[in-house]
Amino acid sequence: MLALRVVFVTVASVAPAIAAAQTAPATATDTVAVSIDVSKPGAKIDRNIFGQFAEHLGTGIYEGVWVGPDSPIPNTRGIRNDVVAALKAIKVPNVRWPGGCFADEYHWRKGIGKSRPATLNPNWGGVIEPNTFGTHEFMDFVDQIGSEAYLSVNIGSGTPQEAAEWLEYLTTDQPTALAKERAANGHSAPYKIPYLGLGNESWDCGGNMTAEYYTRQMTIYSRFVRNFNPAQRDTGKMLRIAVGPGGGESRWTDWTETVMKAWQGHQWSWDMEGLSLHNYTVIKWPPAYASVGFGEKEYAEILQKTLEMDGLIAKHSAIMDKYDPQKKIALVVDEWGAWYAKLPGSPEGFLAQQNSQRDAVLAALNLHIFARHADRVRMANIAQMINVLQAMILTNKEKMVLTPTYHVFKMYVPFQDATFVPVTFDAGTYTQGAITLPRVDAIAAKDAAGKVWMAVTNVDPNRPATITASVAGLTPRSAAGQTLTAPRVDSVNTFEAPTTVAPKLIAPRVQGGTVTLTVEPRSVTVISVQP
Numbered sequence: 066m067l068a069l070r071v072v073f074v075t076v077a078s079v080a081p082a083i084a085a086a087q088t089a090p091a092t093a094t095d096t097v098a099v100s101i102d103v104s105k106p107g108a109k110i111d112r113n114i115f116g117q118f119a120e121h122l123g124t125g126i127y128e129g130v131w132v133g134p135d136s137p138i139p140n141t142r143g144i145r146n147d148v149v150a151a152l153k154a155i156k157v158p159n160v161r162w163p164g165g166c167f168a169d170e171y172h173w174r175k176g177i178g179k180s181r182p183a184t185l186n187p188n189w190g191g192v193i194e195p196n197t198f199g200t201h202e203f204m205d206f207v208d209q210i211g212s213e214a215y216l217s218v219n220i221g222s223g224t225p226q227e228a229a230e231w232l233e234y235l236t237t238d239q240p241t242a243l244a245k246e247r248a249a250n251g252h253s254a255p256y257k258i259p260y261l262g263l264g265n266e267s268w269d270c271g272g273n274m275t276a277e278y279y280t281r282q283m284t285i286y287s288r289f290v291r292n293f294n295p296a297q298r299d300t301g302k303m304l305r306i307a308v309g310p311g312g313g314e315s316r317w318t319d320w321t322e323t324v325m326k327a328w329q330g331h332q333w334s335w336d337m338e339g340l341s342l343h344n345y346t347v348i349k350w351p352p353a354y355a356s357v358g359f360g361e362k363e364y365a366e367i368l369q370k371t372l373e374m375d376g377l378i379a380k381h382s383a384i385m386d387k388y389d390p391q392k393k394i395a396l397v398v399d400e401w402g403a404w405y406a407k408l409p410g411s412p413e414g415f416l417a418q419q420n421s422q423r424d425a426v427l428a429a430l431n432l433h434i435f436a437r438h439a440d441r442v443r444m445a446n447i448a449q450m451i452n453v454l455q456a457m458i459l460t461n462k463e464k465m466v467l468t469p470t471y472h473v474f475k476m477y478v479p480f481q482d483a484t485f486v487p488v489t490f491d492a493g494t495y496t497q498g499a500i501t502l503p504r505v506d507a508i509a510a511k512d513a514a515g516k517v518w519m520a521v522t523n524v525d526p527n528r529p530a531t532i533t534a535s536v537a538g539l540t541p542r543s544a545a546g547q548t549l550t551a552p553r554v555d556s557v558n559t560f561e562a563p564t565t566v567a568p569k570l571i572a573p574r575v576q577g578g579t580v581t582l583t584v585e586p587r588s589v590t591v592i593s594v595q596p
């Protein structure tokens with residue numbers, strides 16, 4: 066994978082760049098030559114790395130998605146129309162549901178049929194869970210936004226039988242009692258469930274299990290939780306995702322070793338197709354960094370932290386390679402994103418935070434990391450979709466606002482299922498206090514129609530950069546693109562000012578086989594290049 070990430074930062078180039086960062090006026094630009102090589106295609110950037118995560122947590126589901134059919138907020142069968150339209154536009158490939166920690170306390174039968182008992186949500190504020198948004202409502206939501214379902218089954222406090230019956234209820238077309246019950250509840254055709262999580266964080270909120278105990282449980286669930294309507298778009302199989310590590314220390318590498326070793330020696334009667342990795346960008350625990358009103362120091366600290374994702378993936382991929390050199394098992398980063406202090410005044414346990422231009426840059430950097438590891442990382446789910454942690458969308462009653470992170474996901478749609486192509490460039494450096502980061506980051510890909518796409522992140526919050534891009538083996542004739550920047554690193558969109566951070570069209574200059582564009586400070590830019 067490193068071979069694909071050829072980012073030259075030579076000693077000779079770093080030293081002048083550091084000096085420049087300390088002395089240059091805010092308007093100074095430096096030129097970064099990027100060369101794209103379409104003759105050496107890499108792995109497919111699976112659309113699933115743009116997946117979302119929607120847990121029963123705070124106002125992520127209730128209010129964010131579900132307002133009920135009688136709500137004055139425009140909705141279709143209880144699901145808000147504004148949110149559906151916004152999510153359709155970013156082509157969400159899959160939605161992970163119902164948790165998170167919630168999944169290991171969720172009992173699906175309480176969320177079907179006419180009579181739905183009120184239960185509690187002890188993980189997240191101890192609030193009432195009305196169960197009005199259950200299996201059918203989730204599948205309707207996924208259908209309305211044109212996405213696919215990634216269900217997490219309850220291993221922590223459920224049973225293999227409960228999970229097996231859920232999948233039979235959802236997927237069989239035989240006239241079983243469960244299929245008849247599904248039909249009586251309004252859906253006679255079997256649903257498609259392409260992705261199945263076998264528990265969540267079983268080393269913590271999912272049951273405090275050891276790796277050995279989890280692996281034993283997981284193999285039982287893998288055996289009995291059958292999908293009768295296998296449905297993954299490309300393979301026709303269900304992708305079963307085992308709980309994986311939550312960090313890089315030996316505790317976590319041991320976990321990956323244990324699960325992968327079990328898989329290597331597995332018998333025909335059980336299998337898995339994915340291993341999960343959870344990694345939040347959080348500096349202190351409990352999270353203390355503010356999501357609003359921060360300065361350049363916190364901007365640099367958070368971005369430095371988020372770049373640890375690369376090493377973490379490399380570390381666990383190396384272990385997976387030992388047991389699975391053919392890379393049959395996907396590494397699924399199904400919880401990632403920034404986790405900040407809760408917004409003042411917001412309820413405990415709701416994980417409400419704002420979303421700034423810093424988060425846009427953070428999202429782009431992580432998407433680049435996933436793309437560079439596309440041969441192993443074939444799915445990822447940002448936490449979380451609406452109103453929780455690093456959200457795409459914030460809502461307040463009838464109001465809705467799109468976050469800077471949403472705009473990044475929209476700008477990156479062309480990378481879904483495109484083929485990774487290598488880029489070389491001198492990243493330069495951005496220095497803030499004791500922190501030095503690569504100043505510029507870039508990835509490129511070729512889509513099915515042959516169009517070449519490049520995404521560039523200018524991490525430096527003070528200096529623009531001039532990018533000169535050449536594509537080996539291709540003479541560019543035209544280029545077009547969009548850029549997302551903001552007046553400040555902590556600029557946010559609010560209900561009152563929803564477009565402070567919004568993408569702008571740009572027209573790169575094409576001359577003599579080179580595409581030239583200026584990327585503004587603290588920006589994310591995506592361009593297409595046409596021969």
Ligand code: AHR
Pocket residue numbers: 120164165166167265266400448449454
């Ligand atoms: O996303 C919030 C929580 O973070 C999830 O429920 C849990 O899996 C993780 O610890």
